[in-house]
Amino acid sequence: MERSVSERKKAIAAEVPRLTRYAVALLRDRREAEDLVHDCIVRALANLQNWREGDNPRKWLFAILHNVHVDRLRSRARRPLTTPLADEHDGIGAIRQSEDVTIGEIDQALAALPLEQRQCVLLVGLEGAGYAEAAEILGVPVGTVMSRLSRGRERLRELLGRTSERPTTTLRRIK
């Protein structure tokens, strides 16, 4: 028996906090992140029939989120850009524009990573995705996930690890 639409919607709603956590860490701008998650949910709802019975809703939704993000970057790339694509959300300018950004040391370090490494570091290290799962979400081979993850972690270690190996609890609020 097929799962009813309302059950599917409930399962989707339950993933919104995780999708938002990932998007905020990826984009480091709360408003951008919520926009991205919103578009992801709208797309998911329009494609409910593609969610096969037994499919893990989390993986399905993260893959949609990734695709929506890629589409957004593409559509922006068609417009004239003054900043490189990978730095789309990275500049201080983007952070200043948002009134509602809480940014810490780790945020700034993530900003220094290429998007592809950031995706892998966050999917595996924050969202707990397996390598195969991350590879499916991002549409790349597992080996690519492994090398991006490894390089991303190494770069973060250079930026953060030497100063302290302990988790930071201090967050600065930027107006």
Place this chain on the structure above:
Amino acid sequence: MSAARTIGAIEVNALADGELVGEAADEVRQAMADDDALKHLAIWRDALSERLHSAYDGILDAPIPSRTAAALRRPGHIQLPHAASRIAAAAAIAVVAAGLGYVAGFELLGAEHPVAGFAELALGAHKIYASEVLHPVEVSGADSEQLHKWLGKRLGVDLPVPDIKETGFTLVGGRLLAEGQHPAALLMYEDASGQRVTLYIEKSSPDGSTALRHASNSGFGTYYWIDSPLACAVSGNLADSELKTVAERIYKALDKG
């Protein structure tokens, strides 16, 4: 070191992430035992994970933003994303082109299209109200002009009350429904045997249009479509072909109106 192959950061990460088992895992553990640099990679992997969680886990407690929550509450096929609306618009043009003279121009997308949110709402309303014996409607169909004005005003859209007598179904009347924050209308028709069909209507998004789709659930079927500004579903427990005839007749009547 007995390393038959080089053990580096990738392998240590894989072990620390729980991706390695058995011999492969042992091999990496062995290499780590002899190499502090590798050991530190694993320690850093854990420390980083902890830092990521402490920086971002607070977001998990935030409520779902209201417009996203609203999108989740809305009937699924009303809010079409851009790409989908373009496809739908193309399909709608095909319907209009082919249907100028005759509604056989309907493009039927798959006999067993999965139940969309909108269809589910329509089927739910049908099941609840069509079985109502004493009060199936709020306003009787005897005065269809008043129904037209009242429901149209509440939905904020011109809402003709289709006359489908030629299919054997006559208007019983209508009622106003609440779908979340939004009004919806339900018109009910009945044939001589007391068999009922309902027409469920909501206001659609300005650019939304879809082909005719079918969904069914435990014996009840619905044919639904969006032809901006109306999203409509015709439901009943008739044979599919019979229900489709009624739906097409209603589509035609609304299209003229």
